[in-house]
Amino acid sequence: MTTPNFFEAYDEPSQPVIRIAQYRESLLRSPSRPPYKRPVTLTEITGPLNLARKLKTGMNDLSRVNNGARAMGQLIWVTGRLLDEDGMPVRGSVIELWQANAAGRYAHKADSQNPAPHDPNFLGSGRCLTDQEGRYAFLSIKPGAYPVPNHAARWWRPPHIHFSIFGEGFMSRLITQMYFPGEPLNAADLLLNAVPDEKGRERLVAKWIPMMQLERADAVGFEHDLVVRGHRATPMGF
Amino acid sequence: MVKKRTPTPSHTVGPFFPARFFGEGDYDLTFVDDPAKRAQGQKIYIGGNIYEAERVPRWNCMVEIWQPDAGGCFNHPNDPRHSHADPNFMGWGRRSSDDAGWYDFVTVKPGGYTDPLTGFRRAPHIDVAIMSSGLMRRLVTTLFFPDEPANAEDPVFNAIPEADVRERLILKPAKLEGAPADATAYRLDIVLQGDGETPFFVD
Numbered sequence: 366m367t368t369p370n371f372f373e374a375y376d377e378p379s380q381p382v383i384r385i386a387q388y389r390e391s392l393l394r395s396p397s398r399p400p401y402k403r404p405v406t407l408t409e410i411t412g413p414l415n416l417a418r419k420l421k422t423g424m425n426d427l428s429r430v431n432n433g434a435r436a437m438g439q440l441i442w443v444t445g446r447l448l449d450e451d452g453m454p455v456r457g458s459v460i461e462l463w464q465a466n467a468a469g470r471y472a473h474k475a476d477s478q479n480p481a482p483h484d485p486n487f488l489g490s491g492r493c494l495t496d497q498e499g500r501y502a503f504l505s506i507k508p509g510a511y512p513v514p515n516h517a518a519r520w521w522r523p524p525h526i527h528f529s530i531f532g533e534g535f536m537s538r539l540i541t542q543m544y545f546p547g548e549p550l551n552a553a554d555l556l557l558n559a560v561p562d563e564k565g566r567e568r569l570v571a572k573w574i575p576m577m578q579l580e581r582a583d584a585v586g587f588e589h590d591l592v593v594r595g596h597r598a599t600p601m602g603f
Numbered sequence: 604m605v606k607k608r609t610p611t612p613s614h615t616v617g618p619f620f621p622a623r624f625f626g627e628g629d630y631d632l633t634f635v636d637d638p639a640k641r642a643q644g645q646k647i648y649i650g651g652n653i654y655e656a657e658r659v660p661r662w663n664c665m666v667e668i669w670q671p672d673a674g675g676c677f678n679h680p681n682d683p684r685h686s687h688a689d690p691n692f693m694g695w696g697r698r699s700s701d702d703a704g705w706y707d708f709v710t711v712k713p714g715g716y717t718d719p720l721t722g723f724r725r726a727p728h729i730d731v732a733i734m735s736s737g738l739m740r741r742l743v744t745t746l747f748f749p750d751e752p753a754n755a756e757d758p759v760f761n762a763i764p765e766a767d768v769r770e771r772l773i774l775k776p777a778k779l780e781g782a783p784a785d786a787t788a789y790r791l792d793i794v795l796q797g798d799g800e801t802p803f804f805v806d
Contacts, residue, residue: 368680374805379609381739390737391615393656394795396803400743403762403804406718408730408745411679412669413695418636419629452607463621471619475663490621527617529624534681535669536806540734540741542614559739560612568611592608 369449369595372410372536379568381559387518388555405536410595412534416459417494424491427464427505436487438467438506440584443571446499447530449537450596454499460591461529462503463490469511469522481511504584510550523550523557532593543589544570568592613741616665616734622699630698632668632710634691642692642711644673648782649746649774650707651792653700653733658797660704665734667697668708675714675725683719706793707781715753726753726760733793742803746791747773759804768802 385391413419429435443462447455465471470481472489487506495501505526513520523544530539544551551557551570560566574586628634633642653661671677671694678688692711700706713727726747733742745759754760754773763769774789782788793801 370681375610375613375740380612381614383739385739388737390735391739392737393659394661394735394737396742396800397796398800398802400803400805401762403745403759404721404723406721406723406725406759407677407682407716408669408671408725408728410681410720411677413693414679415635415693416695419693419695420624420626448608450606450608450610461624463619463624465619473619473621475618488621488623490623492624527614527620529616529620533679535730535732538667538732538741539611539613540616541611542617556614556739565609565612568609569614592611594610596606 367453368533369451369537369597370410371596371598372405372534372594378562379560379565381556382561385555385559387520409536410534412531412537414533416531417457420459420492422459422492422494425493425503427487427489427491427503430486430488434486436466436506437484441505441507442502442579442581442584442586443505443526443543443589444500444502444586445589445591447495447501447532447591447593448499449532449593454495454497455532455593456495456497456499458495458533459492459531460495460501461490461492462526464505464508464526465489465511467506467509469509478514479511481509507585520555521550523548523554528591530591530593532595534595537593537595539591539593541591542569545587546570546573613739615736615739618663618736620665625697625699630696630708632693632696632708635693640691642672642689644711646709646783646786647712648707648709648779648786648788649729649791650705650779650781651790652704653706653793654704654795654797656796661735661795662700662702662704663735664700664706665697666700666706667695667732668710668729669695670710670713670729671716673711673714675716709783709786712748721758723758724753724756726751726757728757728759740806742795743806744801744803745772749773749776762804763802771799771801
C-alpha cells in the first residue's frame with residue numbers, strides 16, 4: 366500500500382496564525398472559540414481519488430485563451446512536485462491555481478472595482494493532474510503586485526500564485542499561496558508573515574530555476590514543491 | 604516513524620477563487636461523471652446560510668463536503684471495505700456560497716461504519732470544510748442527522764462536551780426551495796463567529 370494512512374493535526378509553528386490584527390476579514394470570520402479536539406477516523410484519512418472524472422484537467426497553459434493572442438506580461442514556467450510527509454510523490458492528484466494578471470488584477474467579479482486594466486487574453490486560472498513523479502507544471506504570466514483596497518497600512522500584496530491541492534485524503538486538502546524569490550514586498554506582506562516559523566515562510570517562496578537547467582527558453586522558471594499531510598504508519602494489516 | 608517533510612503552510616483562499624472552477628454538477632454527489640448512473644441510497648438535500656460576525660451573510664465562501672456512501676463505505680484504499688463502495692457515488696462536492704450566503708448540496712444519506720483504526724462506531728455524518736477570505740486555515744466540522752441513536756456513541760459528536768453546542772451540528776428537517784422533489788431536505792446554518800457559533804474541530 367502506498368497511500369498515506371496516518372494523519373495528524375498540524376504542527377503549530379509551521380502554520381499561520383489565524384487572527385491578523387491588520388487583516389480585518391480574519392477578525393470577522395475566525396471563530397471566537399477554540400476548535401474541539403476529535404479523533405481522526407476513516408472519513409478524515411480518505412478523500413476523492415477520482416476527482417479528474419468530475420473536474421476538467423489539462424488546463425496548464427494560462428498564457429493565452431483558446432489559442433488567442435498572448436496575454437500581457439512576462440512568461441513564467443512554474444513547476445514542482447506534490448509530496449506527502451514521507452517525501453513520496455502524490456500521483457494523479459488535482460492541482461488548481463489562480464492569480465492576478467501582469468497589472469495586478471483578477472478576472473473575478475470581486476475585483477471589479479480594481480482600477481488596474483483587465484487583460485482579455487488572461488483568465489488567470491488553471492487545473493492539472495500530477496504525473497508519476499508527483500510533478501505539475503504550468504505556463505503563465507508573472508502576476509503583478511496590487512494594493513489591498515482602502516487599507517490603512519498601505520498593504521500591497523506581493524506577486525503570488527494561489528494553489529488549491531487535494532492530495533489523497535480529507536486531511537491532505539490544502540489551500541496555499543506561492544511567492545516569488547527576491548521580491549521586496551514579501552518582507553511586508555501580512556499573510557506571508559502570519560507564518561511564525563522562518564522555515565515555514567521559506568517553504569512558501571519558489572526557487573528560481575537557472576536558465577540552462579530549464580527545459581524551455583521562452584519563460585523564466587520557478588520550482589515550487591508542495592507538501593501535504595499524510596504519512597505511512599506501521600502496517601495496518603489490510 | 605520519522606517524517607521527512609513538513610506540510611506547506613496553509614493560506615487563505617482569498618476573494619478571487621475562479622468562478623469557472625465551480626462546475627454545475629459539483630454540488631451533486633449522487634453521480635460521478637455520468638448523470639444517468641446514480642448513487643444508491645436515500646437522496647437528501649442539505650442547505651443553509653453562512654454567517655460571519657454580527658450575523659452578516661458571508662458570500663463567496665468555498666464549501667466542500669466529504670462523506671461515506673449509503674453503505675458506509677469509501678472508494679479509497681484506506682477503507683478495508685472499499686471494494687464494496689458504490690461506484691456511482693462521488694463522496695465529494697464543492698459549492699460557493701451565493702450572494703445571500705446560501706450553500707447547498709444534493710447527496711445521499713451516508714451510512715454509519717465501524718472505524719478500522721479506533722474501533723469507534725461512527726454515526727451517519729458529513730465532513731465539511733469552509734474556506735474563505737479572512738480564514739488563513741480552513742474550518743472543519745461534521746454534520747449529523749436528527750433522531751439517530753448512533754449519535755450517542757459517535758466519538759466526534761461527543762468530542763463536544765456541551766450538549767447545546769453539539770446540537771448545532773444536527774441537520775434540521777426543513778422545506779427548502781432548491782430541494783429536488785425526490786429528496787429529503789435538511790437545513791443547517793453555519794455561524795463562523797458570534798451567537799450560536801458553529802463548533803469546529805482541530806484540523
